[in-house]
Every structure is written in C-alpha cells, then in structure tokens.
Amino acid sequence: VVVLEAERSLGVHSSGRSAAHSHFGIGDAIVRQLTAASRDALLQPDAEGHAAAELQGALFVANEAMLPDLADLRARVTEHADPESVGEAELRELCPLLRIGDTGAVAGLYDRTALKLDADRMLQHAARGVRARGGQVITGAEVASIDRVGQEWIVGVRGGSEFKAPVIVNGAGAWADRIATLAGVPPVGLKPLRRTMIGVDHPVPASLPFTKTARDELYFLASGGALLASPVDEHPSAAIDAAPEEEDVAIAADRLERWTTVTVRRIAHCWAGLRTFAADRVPVVGWGEDGFFWLAGQGGIGLQTAPALAAAASALITDRTWPYAGIDPAALAPDRLINLRAS
Ligand SMILES: Cc1cc2nc3c(=O)[nH]c(=O)nc-3n(C[C@H](O)[C@H](O)[C@H](O)COP(=O)(O)OP(=O)(O)OC[C@H]3O[C@@H](n4cnc5c(N)ncnc54)[C@H](O)[C@@H]3O)c2cc1C
Numbered sequence: 274v275v276v277l278e279a280e281r282s283l284g285v286h287s288s289g290r291s292a293a294h295s296h297f298g299i300g301d302a303i304v305r306q307l308t309a310a311s312r313d314a315l316l317q318p319d320a321e322g323h324a325a326a327e328l329q330g331a332l333f334v335a336n337e338a339m340l341p342d343l344a345d346l347r348a349r350v351t352e353h354a355d356p357e358s359v360g361e362a363e364l365r366e367l368c369p370l371l372r373i374g375d376t377g378a379v380a381g382l383y384d385r386t387a388l389k390l391d392a393d394r395m396l397q398h399a400a401r402g403v404r405a406r407g408g409q410v411i412t413g414a415e416v417a418s419i420d421r422v423g424q425e426w427i428v429g430v431r432g433g434s435e436f437k438a439p440v441i442v443n444g445a446g447a448w449a450d451r452i453a454t455l456a457g458v459p460p461v462g463l464k465p466l467r468r469t470m471i472g473v474d475h476p477v478p479a480s481l482p483f484t485k486t487a488r489d490e491l492y493f494l495a496s497g498g499a500l501l502a503s504p505v506d507e508h509p510s511a512a513i514d515a516a517p518e519e520e521d522v523a524i525a526a527d528r529l530e531r532w533t534t535v536t537v538r539r540i541a542h543c544w545a546g547l548r549t550f551a552a553d554r555v556p557v558v559g560w561g562e563d564g565f566f567w568l569a570g571q572g573g574i575g576l577q578t579a580p581a582l583a584a585a586a587s588a589l590i591t592d593r594t595w596p597y598a599g600i601d602p603a604a605l606a607p608d609r610l611i612n613l614r615a616s
Contacts, residue, residue, distance in 0.1 A: 287571075288446075290544055294329065295390055297384065303604055333383075333484075336377060342488045364378050416430060416445075417455075419457075468505070469522060473529065550570055551569075556568075556605060566589070
C-alpha cells in the first residue's frame with residue numbers, strides 16, 4: 274500500500290480543520306449507524322495506552338422557535354443513544370456559558386456519551402499502521418496523471434516519480450472528482466462546502482459539552498483548553514485551500530455572543546475547511562470502474578465514521594464479508610449517484 278499525499282504533511286486540509294466531535298445529531302440513518310459502528314474503535318487505546326476519543330457530552334439547545342427541531346433531533350439521537358431532556362436549570366448547570374430563558378435557550382437534549390476526537394492522533398495512528406505493515410506514506414506527492422495499462426494503473430506524481438498498482442483508492446476529499454477525471458472514471462458530482470471556525474480567548478470550564486443549537490445556527494466546544502465556535506455555515510466552494518471570509522467570522526462571533534454570555538474581545542484564530550458532500554449526503558464507498566475504488570464524500574462526519582468507513586472499504590477491496598448487517602452496501606456505492614444524476 275502506498276499513500277500519496279500532495280501536501281508536505283498529513284491533515285493540512287479537512288481532516289486537520291475539523292471540530293473533531295462525534296455525535297448522533299448529524300446526518301441520516303446510515304450516517305448514524307456508521308457513527309455508532311465507529312465508537313468502539315475510537316475508544317480503543319493504542320499501544321501507548323492513548324485512545325483517539327474521550328467522552329465529551331453533546332448538548333443540543335433550543336429557544337422557543339426551535340422546540341420542534343429539538344423534538345426531531347430527539348427522535349434521531351435516541352436510535353443509538355439515551356439522551357436526557359433538560360430544562361433551564363440543568364442547562365445552566367451543564368453549560369454555564371449559555372444564555373437561558375427569554376433571550377436564549379429554554380430546553381435541551383443532553384447525550385453524555387458523545388465523544389471528543391483527536392484528529393491528529395487518528396491520522397498519525399493510521400499512518401503508523403500503514404508503515405508497520407510494510408506500506409509507505411509519501412507526502413509532497415501530488416498525483417498528476419493516472420493511466421490504465423492492462424490490469425494496472427500507472428500513477429504519475431508531479432516531479433516525475435511513477436507508481437503502478439492494480440487498485441487505486443480515491444480518498445482525495447474535495448479533489449476526489451478531479452482524481453476520477455484524471456483516471457477517466459465518471460465523477461460522482463461531489464460538492465465541497467466551506468465551513469468557518471473561530472477560536473476565542475475565554476476561559477472554558479473543563480466539563481463544557483459540545484453545545485449546538487437544534488436548528489443549524491451555532492455550535493461551540495472546548496478543544497485543547499480553547500473555546501471554538503462555528504456558525505454552522507455551508508458555502509459552495511471549488512476544491513481549494515479554503516480560507517475564512519471576514520463576514521462569516523463576524524457572524525460566528527455575533528451568534529456566540531447572542532447564545533452565550535461570552536464577550537468576544539479578540540478572535541485568537543480562525544480558519545475554514547471544506548466539507549465535501551455527495552447529492553444525498555451519504556459517503557461514497559465502493560468500486561467505480563475496474564480497480565478504481567471511491568472513499569469520498571465524507572461531508573461533516575469523516576472523522577466520527579472513519580473506522581466504520583475504513584472497515585467497509587477494506588471488506589469490499591479485499592472481497593471479505595460485509596461488516597454491517599444493517600447497512601446495504603448499495604446505499605454507499607458510487608453507482609447510486611450516477612443513477613440519481615441520470616434521473
Ligand atoms: C470546519 C469543519 C468541522 C468539521 N467537524 C467535524 C466533526 O466534528 N466530526 C467529524 O467527524 N467530521 C468533521 N468534519 C469533517 C471531516 O473533517 C471530513 O469529513 C474529513 O476530514 C474528510 O477527510 P478526507 O480524507 O476525505 O479529506 P481531506 O482531509 O481533505 O484529505 C484529502 C487529501 O487529499 C489530498 N489530495 C488532493 N488531491 C491530491 C492529489 N492530486 N495528489 C495527492 N493528494 C491529493 C489533499 O492534499 C488532502 O490532504 C469537519 C470539517 C470541517 C471543515
């Protein structure tokens with residue numbers, strides 16, 4: 274196995290720009306199943322005794338107008354977790370930063386089993402696993418050409434090196450349709466959407482949950498001692514090195530001030546990343562043309578579903594038993610998107 278990464282290090286794009294939280298309040302039933310199927314692997318300590326995940330509760334909050342959204346969310350989250358419905362007093366206790374009552378949250382849903390992920394640990398652990406089994410991870414290797422010769426792919430890297438393999442796994446995130454086009458394989462119509470994150474100088478209680486409005490407006494969480502927030506924005510983008518727009522940063526700060534008692538005096542840092550979706554917002558895992566395998570369209574759930582998507586991909590590539598009784602592989606297969614576009 275050879276992993277070719279265009280950048281000088283791993284995690285320069287989406288995987289290094291995420292909020293790195295795992296909860297059941299995102300995506301459809303398939304995404305929730307993949308999220309549930311990934312939990313054990315994420316909580317499993319590595320050889321040094323460190324796991325990629327630790328518990329960090331997810332608190333979904335609603336003002337009066339969002340109460341129906343909170344009820345919908347409850348129905349979805351309870352498929353896999355046992356969240357508690359909480360009122361104003363508990364909200365105040367769980368998330369002391371929140372504005373409560375007339376001007377803020379009036380009700381919430383708390384899943385204490387949600388997870389904070391360590392994206393860097395996940396990437397480095399995966400890269401170590403490849404190397405330990407005799408594979409290579411080569412950075413600074415931008416794939417510039419892909420040709421099929423007989424039963425093999427010839428992959429040309431900018432600068433001259435060439436690699437031959439019977440199978441290509443297309444895990445190029447926002448660039449995955451471009452990689453398919455290089456290989457002469459039909460693209461599946463992936464859409465990268467930009468999302469903004471800000472980091473604010475403000476003390477954060479150690480137990481602060483990942484807190485998200487029931488309708489997509491704001492989420493905030495503690496990460497490495499900092500307070501991060503996102504306006505849950507989605508702006509269509511080309512596949513590029515995404516950068517935050519001033520207006521989105523201002524909206525993030527404004528919403529944080531409206532939903533919490535935090536005064537944003539200084540934005541310590543901000544960034545944007547691409548969440549790349551297929552038309553039905555379900556990941557794309559499966560064979561395209563002969564020897565060309567898709568592992569893309571991971572949208573906003575690529576970290577929390579990574580172990581399950583990897584197990585699904587590996588089963589299909591090596592022709593082993595499909596690991597998930599409850600998930601139809603056809604629901605992840607790229608064909609569904611080509612049929613969807615045709616209809
Ligand atoms: C702001 C934000 C918040 C998020 N929050 C969460 C969250 O809380 N939980 C969660 O599970 N997910 C979250 N996500 C989503 C998650 O980050 C993505 O689903 C996941 O990182 C996608 O991984 P990927 O490997 O497909 O893409 P990437 O990490 O972008 O990797 C694709 C790689 O392909 C490389 N590449 C492209 N073209 C070439 C080429 N020609 N040759 C060689 N290499 C190439 C790129 O350099 C890149 O490194 C969030 C994303 C963002 C942006």
